[in-house]
Amino acid sequence: MTKTVFFGALAVAGLTAGMAAAQTLADVQARGTLNCGVSTGLAGFSVPDADGVWQGFDVDFCRAVAAAVLDDPMAVSFVPTTGQTRFTALASGEVDVLARNTTWTLSRDVDLKFEFIGVNYYDGQGFMVPRALGVTDAAELDGATVCIQTGTTTELNLASYFRSQNLSYEPVPVETNAEAQQQYLAGACDVYTTDMSGLAATRATFEAPDDHVLLPTIISKEPLGPLVRHGDQDWGDLVRWTLNALIVAEELGVTSENVAEMAAAPTDSPDVNRLLGTEGELGAMLGLDNDWAVKAISAGGNYGELFERSLGESTSVGLARGLNALWTEGGILYAPPLL
Structure with a gap:
């Protein structure tokens, strides 16, 4: 009897989590807009320009997610948050993802019931x-x-x-x-x-x-990265693998300039083909079209392109890649394999 109750509770919990997990993606698609929490204004990361259009490293990540999910990188509503309000905005559902240069810690991950989907900037x-x-x-x-x-x-x-x-x-x-x-x-x-x-x-x-x-x-140590709510595993997977796709794209030499050409026909690289959806069914695993990564990369480029455009040494912020260089280039940045 105890085992039956135990496994029954697990089944109910799993069903509840599954329903919650499917809900964010369905909500975003029904709404037609991704709600993304960002800072109130931090040069290079998230700041509105003179025309009120948000720009920056965190902004570009949100646009990549919107492109993958909605096929429109501009279908994002940016919600400015402070250090005090950011977690309430995420927990309440006001934002679907928080991309506000937030440090991954145990207490935020476990006690506050959030899920960090990866590190997009190693800081201190x-x-x-x-x-x-x-x-x-x-x-x-x-x-x-x-x-x-x-x-x-x-x-x-x-x-x-x-x-x-x-x-x-x-x-x-x-x-x-x-x-x-x-x-x-x-x-x-x-x-x-x-x-x-x-x-x-x-x-x-x-x-x-x-x-x-x-x-x-x-x-x-300040490992910064986007986060979503606990109990939203499918949504968390989608956001996580969008970030990973941008990193993998840089590793494989896929850029915003060549992605369309490389996606038009299978290449000699199975890894590139899987990333771009000309081989395998990775998109279906995420509940998306098979060219989801093509859309994400086309939105603003691979990880390196996003970094150099908003934060790199040629910008006013002037940051070197440092730890955020690819693992093959002396940094510690890399994504898990696609298969």
């Missing part, structure tokens, strides 16, 4: 200070006032680092990156701390970026 927390302070290392920041966004992992990391170094500091809480920038430039704090990519993006918007220094000290 650092510090920015005015060059005029003459500071060259975080160990010199004893007694500093520090601007820090609330509701983020940076709060705990900051406290842990200063405690371990036997240093004191005075926090200046802010809710958004724009507020942090305003407070920092106004001299309300000596230091701004967040992920190094965020610091580089923020400094790029200053009138005199060279007047500010990113210290070499890195005090944490």
